[in-house]
Amino acid sequence: MAANCAELGEVPLGRRLLGRDVVLWRGASGSVNAFENRCAHRSFPLSHSRIDGDRLVCGYHGCTYDSDGNCVYTPSQPKVPTGMRVPVFPLLEEPPFVWIWLGPPGASGGSEPPRNPWTSDPGWSTFGSAWHVNANYMMVHEHYMDFSYAPILHRRDVPAEIDSMPAFNDIEVTETTVSYTRLLPDAQLVDWEADATGLDRDVTYKRRESGTFVSPAMHRQYWELATANGERYTTTRTHGITPETETSTHVFLQASRNYGLDDHAVTDRLTSFLAGVAERDTSILEMASAHVGYDGWRGGVEFQADAAALRARRIVGVMLAKEAGRSAIRPGLAPTSRRDSLSPRQPVKG
Known part of the structure; x- marks a missing residue:
């Protein structure tokens, strides 16, 4: 994932993705484009440029590029040097997300991003945000899949x-996904739940917390309140997770709910609440990353609460092995060690 759609406005957006410096920009026709973030003349960052219709004008010498990355104008001479262009990356805009392909150009058609129908369903209300974490992307995934903290x-x-x-x-567990569910004991509402749902604070409610490792690029989490008459108030967080480098990660959030759809006060309350959650999550991950990195993180003793994260870790290992041309054990079969085993109370389906 390269961005939330709302991030792309009147100025180019520079972003490092998978170790590549990219500039994202939306032309006057509405199409979104992604170039390598360096002018073909002096490698000036094109993120410090301006958008002119469906062209991008470098902020240094005024070299002008069309949406295919070809330089079509240079102010300093009448004819553009032959073959002057910048690398272009395939993009797919599926609101509210913008996806990018940074692999071999000819292979981009063989992969499609996961579908998230509720982010555009009129029966749900959704808002987005984005932040940066100085930690490996798998630390972010494994943190979200734990939640025992x-x-x-x-x-x-x-x-x-x-x-x-x-x-x-x-x-x-499937070959590429891991989903989990835990049912929580009946309890009264905390402030954010009561403020957002408007439910009675003096009543106890059932809760279900669940999540899915959808792919190395996405994690979903669900927090569901159930009333005595069967009404369900669901808050979901869809996290787009993209490595910036080996030790830093972009997180693109879309938060959706099936209640208070047109109530701006509810959106404001959830926005404030989730911003605080993200701040605390980021702080913990960055402390762990700075202290031991991902190698130290995954080298510790594992708990039963880590079972889902360990499954996701194995799936990513298999994906990386296949990409490198090595054989690997199919995920979801036997655990690799005793500490990866599940107790009898934690069945694995698949």
């Missing part, structure tokens, strides 16, 4: 009755 790291946002997260009720 919530009663400690996010104590004020979890009901007092829930002093520890229960074990997973199930973990479902």
Whole structure:
């Protein structure tokens, strides 16, 4: 994932993705483009340029590029040097996300991003944000798939009755995805839940926390409240997760809900709440990354609560092995070590 659609406006956006410096820009026709972020003349960063219709004008010497990356004008001489162009990367805009392909150009058609129908469904209300984490992208994935830390790291946002997260009720594994569900004990509402839903604070509610490792580029999390009459209030977080470098990551969030659809006060409350959650999550990940990095992170003793994250780690390992031309064990079969085993209370489906 390269960006949220709303990030692309009247000026070019420079971003490092998978170690490549890219400039993203939207032309007057509405199409989104991605170039290598360096002018073909003096390698000046094209993110410091201006958009002129469906062309990008370098902010140094005024070299002008069309949407195919070809230089079509140079102010300093009447004829553009033969073959002057910048590398262009394939993009796919599927609101609210912009996807980019940075692999071999001819292979871009063989991969499609995951579908997220609720982010544009009229039965859901959605808003977005984005932030940067100085940690490996798999640390971000594994952090989100754990959530046993919530009663400690996010104590004020979890009901007092829930002093520890229960074990997973199930973990479902496919060749490329991992999904989990845990049912929480009945509890009263905390402030953010009550403010957002408008439900009675003096009543206890059932909750379900679940998540899915969709791909190395995406994680989804669901927090569901259920009333006694069967109404369900669901808040989802769809995280686009893209490495910037080996030790830094972009996170693109779309937060969706199926309640209070047109209530701006609810959006404001959830925006503030999730910003605080992201800030605390980022702080923890960056402390761990600065201290031991991903190698130290994955070298520790594992808990049962890490079972889903370990499955995702294995899937990514298989993907990397296949990409490198090496054989690998199919994910979701036997655990690789005793500490990766699941207890009898945690069945694996697949």
